[in-house]
Amino acid sequence: MTTVRRVRDLARAGLPRSVGERLPAAPPQEVTELLHDKRFQAAVATWAHENDVEEPAAWDEVTGYLHEMAADHDDRTSQGWARLGDWFLRAYDVLVDEDQMQRLRKVDRRHSLALAFSHRSYLDGMVIPNVLMARRFSPTYTFGGANLNLPVIGTVAKRTGMIFIRRSTQEIPVYRLALRSYIRQMVTNRRNLAWSIEGGRTRTGKLRPPVHGILKYLTDTVQGDGEGDDAPDVQVVPVSVVYDQLHEVSLMTEEARGASKTPEDWRWLVRFARLQRRRLGRAYLTVGEPFSLRERMDELAAEGLTGHQAVERVALDISHRLNRATPVTVTAIVSLALLGADRALTVDEVLDTVEPLAAYIDARHWPVAGAADLRDRSTIRRALSELARSGVLTAYDQGTEPVWKIGDDQHLVAAFYRNTVIHILVERAIGELALLTVSELEPGAELPDGGELQVGWEEAKRMRDLLKFEFFFPSRAEFEDDLRTELHLLVGDDVGELTPVRARELLVTARPHLAHLVLRPFLDAYLVVADRLAEHGDGHVDEADLLADSLAVGQQWALQRRVASAESISLELFRTALALARHKGLLAEGEGVGSAREAFAAELRDSVRRVNVIGEIAGEPVQVVAPPVPSSSPRRETV
Template sequence: MPKSVGERLPAAPPQEVTELLHDKRFQAAVAEQATEQGRPEEEVWSEVKGYLHEMSAAHDERTSQGWVRMGEWFLRAYDVLVDEDDMHALKRLDRSHSLALAFSHRSYLDGMVIPNALAARRFSPTYTFGGANLNLPVIGTVASRTGLIFIRRSTQEIPVYRLALRSYIRQMVTNKRNMAWSIEGGRTRTGKLRPPVHGILKYLTDTVDGEEAPDVQVVPVSVVYDQLHEVSLMTEEARGGSKTPEDWRWLVRFARLQRNRLGRAYLTVGEPFSLRERMAELEADGVTGHAAVERVALDISHRLNRATPVTVTAIVSLSLLGADRALTVDEVLETVEPLAAYIDARKWPVAGAADLRDRSTIRRALAELARSGVLTAYDGGTEPVWKIGDDQHLVAAFYRNTVIHILVERAIGELALLTVSELEPDAELPAGGELQVGWEEAKRMRDLLKFEFFFPSRAGFEDDLRTELQLLVGEGVTEMTPVRARELLVNARPHLAHLVLRPFLDAYLVLADRLADRGDSPVDEDDLLKDSLAVGQQWALQRRVASAESISLELFRTAMALARHKGLLDGGEGVGSAREAFAAELREAVRRVNVIGEIAGEPVQVVLPETKSEPQPQDAS
């Protein structure tokens, strides 16, 4: 039974709980659960009621008004900018549908930005799912009366809890309640979207299943910030530090941090869609069950990325991380100019409609980043210069990564062109010739990075690459030669592969090297991560990797997911050779992004590690 069940409830159970307890379908489900577990039905009923009371929430008007004021106080570090046109369209949808607001999660503040923005525009009350770790004494009692639903994160061993939560969500949709939850499950540690979790979404898809089932409109909601006080703590975790537990002391420290102004927070709304219609489309295509839930989760993530605007902070961080030296304002502008042109050409939104080419806009972003300690400024010479501060590379990378999704396909396209440009005159070519070589290289890189970024389907990915080539050439591309590919690369603006992909590939190479060092032996994953952190730090000092931002547990974990997918973590005869091939594949990928850096005029002097042998790279299937 849950601890302190019922202590934080209003005087009467919320409507959904009362209705569920009298619902015949729910009563039958509880009886079935008791039979499956071989337990008395009364015992299971007692347990399920306790869980319903634990997770249930209500909207008390007076408490909610006070909560909004507290949210405004917590958000005092920011001016919150909302796209009013999007919100007006969403308001019309709110009148007739239950809205499932799936938001990106970069900060604990997200749970205040979204409900406050909706309440200020008189939306129907929103119920927000939050981790039970945030259910602190006293404040948890208050929060539950403002629509905050505290749920447990690990429920695999508690089938009765899962039954209660699934049924509660179904009743919320039936009553046309609006719900909000993080599709990532928890805060990102890198700035870009984490892989989606399926818990809440799975229960929503169960709810809309059936001819007479209620529908729900899924609404991707992006919240992005100029800067965040939390980032330095998250980067400490990425270096192997312990996560600070959420308690009253943590909350007080978090509140105090917000005293210092950090610019703006931007709330934007992605394209909504009917969950029932989307599930029907997938079923018609033969995609059902867990695979369908995965596809919907990826749909949401793609729409979230498309809705996320480019911030000036992100572009300035990208410029300085790429240079990894002090730059003047003019040098930053020179780096930003081709990026701004590219963003315009791709019609990506810019936060606050800022002009990325405006000198005062860039100077202000530099000053704000210096004030928060991300950059250091030196003005003792002929003109001021700025550089990434000591131990601040992961912080700057967090801000850059908020927009990295718009640059990845262009970066992969550059590597595909480089592969074509390096073809030998007598090279054996596939049926499609040199152009086909480029496509195959792009697809190989897509597979190598598929655990890091959300790519469209293979067909959609190829369409995007054609768009990138059209931007480079000015017309459709039907053929390619090594000379033409080299010419396009040399004249391209901007060059992105070294700025976007090198940190991830460097991190993958560190882990692949430590994995190869274990030969055919089985791997303890925690030990491999610890070893990668230690050796990665050594490589950063030796300049075997381009930047300290690659030495991150988050990136090593993704690399390990890729290695696991390739079957490289289990020991056995021959796996050592496959591990060597994996390291060789990554070493070659790093070499090629460094070549792009040299073409861009930003060579990085790194010493790539050698392996025991030079096996051929594995196919990345």
Template sequence: MPGPAPHVASLPDPGDRALVVLVDAPSGLESRLIDRWLTTAAPDNGRRVETVPAQGEQLAARLTRGDNPLLVPLRLVWEPAGPAPEKPLLRLLDAVTRRSRLRDRARARRASRADQGHSEGARHRIVVGRPATVRELMLRHRRERMGTHTEDFVRFVAQQATLALDRAERGVLGNRSKVPREVSDQIVGGAHFAREVRRLAVETGRGEEEIAAEAEKDLQSLVAAMDPTAVDLFSGVLRPMHDRAWEVHADTSGLEPLRELGAEHALVFLPSHRSYTDPFVLAEVLRENDFPRNHVLGGNNLRIWGLEALARRSGIIFIRRSFGKDLVYKAVVREYFSWLVAKRFNLEWYMEGGRSRTGKLRPPKYGLLSDVAHAVETRRAADVYLVPVSIMHDQLQEVHQMAAEQTGTAKTPEGLRWLAGYARAQRRPVGKLHVSFGEPLSLRQALSSAGDPALERSPDDVDGDATDASARRLALQKTAFEVFVRINRVTPVTPIALAALALLGVRDRALTLSQVRRVVEPVLDYVESRKLPHTGVESLRTNGGVAEALLSLRQQQVVSAYTEGTEPVFSVEPGHHIVAAFYRNSAIHHFVNRAIVELSVLEVDDDDDGRAALAAGFTHALALRDLLKYEFFFPDKETFRAELAAELSLIDPDWTEVGRPVSRTKEILLASKFLCAHRVLRSFVDAQWLFAERLAAWDVTRPVVESELFDDCSAVGQQLLLQGRLHGPEALSRELFASALRLAGNRGLVEVPDTGGAAARGTSVEAEHADLAARRRAFADEVRAVVGRVVRIDETDARNRQESTGVRP
């Protein structure tokens, strides 16, 4: 039955079959109006139209009569009387009474007035779902459900009628009202669920009944409803958390392709994540553009007493933050996701696993993506489209707390008291919020291009062998990285980000408005030449525009101003460099390739030219890419190579000329008004160098303890900062230390050799300890060399702008 509804409600011609209308009418008023419509809409073939309720004993009796009638589901829907009220209290009242008896009586009075010829009568429409014969439904039931008894078939027919009518109703009222029905019953009664139970029973050695009971309990804890009244209530309660703080600007040009894709496939929205309010903002944007509400995944830490029940009825799925070892829960999540995407319900989660503490994207978590991929790999869904979403804030109220967490402050646990304080903090306007939609990514195509072996397996082979599992993980990683690359492409450059970029580029100095403008103007030229997305950064070409951006940062206590001299000067507020870095980092990804090109050109030998110079430059660029791979997201190597070539052409348009020496390109680079490696990469390579030095000093016979090593980095880093050997305090970030630790682990510099392992490899543990110490020192020296190149760019840029890096009158 599910399928697109006809444009004009009418009953189909059943031919030689009986025509049975399945009436979905929750009230007597709706039943009477449907009966009235049926008297004029019956086919003109002389056959009587039977009507039965869409569920219950009468439906069961009709289905077991033994013939093969054509079943047609039918429903009356009330059209909205007008737009939703603007005032919150009235909007809340409207949501509460929308389905009440009081509202039904009012509708009845208006319908009666309409019968008497009054134009202001209640407006309603009859919707007809796609018909199906009893035999067609029986075949579908046997294919999709394990049960074959009559009671289950009657329930299945009722569910299919409801789904068909829901789809037809959306053709009248719009897509916002897409609602999942009887989810648990459909999943538990399905053939896929029964197969999962049998597989888990064999794998764990437990009984099928025990597994099934645990799985049903887990499923009940997960399944979210989508009650339209609850959705409106939940939105009304939480809307003030973003309504006052930001003026929302959405680039909706990326939504039109999604509208067409969403008609055939489930969409998975994967936004960047900087604020707790992100899901509410995105929900509002989608609602205003007539998209159905997403099923939004939230961690169990957000189960707030008093709001949890309402949130679950509004499509929020509360999920454990970690469940890898719980095989039953893992299988239930996978089955629930497969059901949702097979039924084309849209999903939304935040792949970073939490809010960004640095302003840029965090490393993705792959577990939930793996569960959605399973639906495609097992042919439960032909395809799913991943939707990259950028949510960008000019400023954030919560950024100071997140910055404190980077230096070791404990995170405040979520709860009612926390929520009240958070809501109070959002009352003050802090600027604009920008929502952009990236190019959607076919999950099937992405996995196929990345070589996912699970696409070729039998749908019943859930896990495959160990080799397949490794290749599948790599395919998921590449897919997630591509989503993040697409998020970055549509994330705009903001005036706030560029103002922070300018101030963080100088150490212990204040800048005048004109000096900030001189730093920013070449960046603006670059943004224009690259046609990067931005939000009015051209205003920074004037002192007034620069002052406005700095004033915004000053109001948030990120920037301080000294105004008692001949002209105002601005600097980063002491102790708030990590906050300023947060705003800078929101746009920094647009400049990373340029920074890599600058550092790579410096390393190429002046005697090289042509192919040799190109190969050497790309080798140096790949080494930097490897060093930064846990900080930034890069496309595949061929795309990366093409992007670097485009960057080099902006520096030296003639670099491809035969016989052109590298020295000429270096001259042009070092004379450029726009050098950015020091402003873009300094805090990251400083943090890596600090970490690498402390790792090299760590006893190679002792296992690395993350918290102790990070504490050591912070303590020594503070000393180096006071000595002037680190550029700025923003490098003393535990998030940056964590990225450096992942890089070191990837290079085999963290795990300590033991005697047994050394013997198995035919060496001594002493020799392996010495080798580890040497490799750790080489890592520190490698990063130190990169820092040296960054410093050279810094000094060259200061010279080009005729500014001193030292202290002089």
């Protein structure tokens, strides 16, 4: 049976007997209740009056939007959809922590669940409903982009709880009114809701910055829009889904190099389905600690945070919990080792890199996917073989023993897998740079009141600010606590005093060294953008042109080994660097901004230098040629 027929037949399995038969005219329960809700009627009437729209016309528009987004749960259709999901997931064995599921079922019996999930694949929307349905959770309604509302299959999906919503609604405020009211009614009816806190799939493997739309409507609901204490509450549940490997990563990395995104249509769906024919290991679903959204909003209000600030803090809370729930995969650790070396390694050399990482992961009590033993030789070798089979690695076995390296043009793919765990290593990497800064202090250097230790703290905070658009850092107080934990692991006791000599000793004896493995790709990418930005002096900057120039020059630097790895040449990383520059006011033209741009580039050059020093301390061969400090505008040559 062809893939096209298989997708079509499984999609139709949940439709009425005649494919052409119209769906029942009766709208879902929530729509009916909303249309008769006096508060909703008053809200529509107010909107019509404020926008000088005839009330019947406003009702026609809002009713159309409600029917467009409304979803329902039909048992027969849901069973057919689950079979379709199982077929799409045939490349994986899905592993679930059953103890977590049992605890969550108890919460499900008493509360409406708001499942905020990480989004690494289109398959997430099948993994989560199938896992919950198989364990007899209350029906879950999942928000998805309207771009996925394809003919036939979109109709089926709506009858399994899929709520298709538009992404751009700035110009249609009445749509936002309809969506907000619909979500309120769903929570009032104790429905479970699921949505991606990132808004869309990650292109780098790590969490993207959270979007606030659905979360804002949920917070409005639990706070009652000023209606008092009768408002319903929800339990927010972070849900992490991570995969050993993904077929679609190569397409995402092509976009990171400048390719256009493939539009979602039936041809795209068939191609996506065909990709799943080849086995790729396991998918892991894990659950973070649930929390009451109303209680959290009350806590923030007591701290003086309300409105957008409170929603933003809750979104960050969810992202932190998602990261903490995400397990370490063997694929990620092997990718980390090979990306850091950027040369062929034997199994023993990979194990030598992984062993101190495994010890560190144990010390920090981070979960490992499938309870895998990261020190086990056969486990590491199997991961190497699977990555070679999928083309991420190349293997050479004609010598005395097999060796593996990152394949040509596969650095971004390997980086995607590494980045699924990079959040657990960032603070340790920053701690190493803080120690290096102290170790480089000159004798007799002027020190702040806190002495050498304060110099280290200030450096750590500077790196935190430099990378704050890339990673989710805790509050400054929590960040300092985490750094103290890292220093405690390094030293074995609390650090009261820190001299340059002691800092150097700690760095030399530390295991593992992580700054060059974790931070260098991001700092290299930032330096490319900062270098091209500095070339504009005080002048105007066109962001699209700057990104294109960064891609071109970045590729040159990669060929010249002025950046450590080709993974740094990525539009996704360049865009984050651009966001940081915008935040610093470096994209606005004007007198003096050129000097600030030069200072930004100089700061990044020094950060890259120090990361490379950590690499040298770790015993890494010196391979990187430092980018020169520009003395004049670049000359374009024609070949």
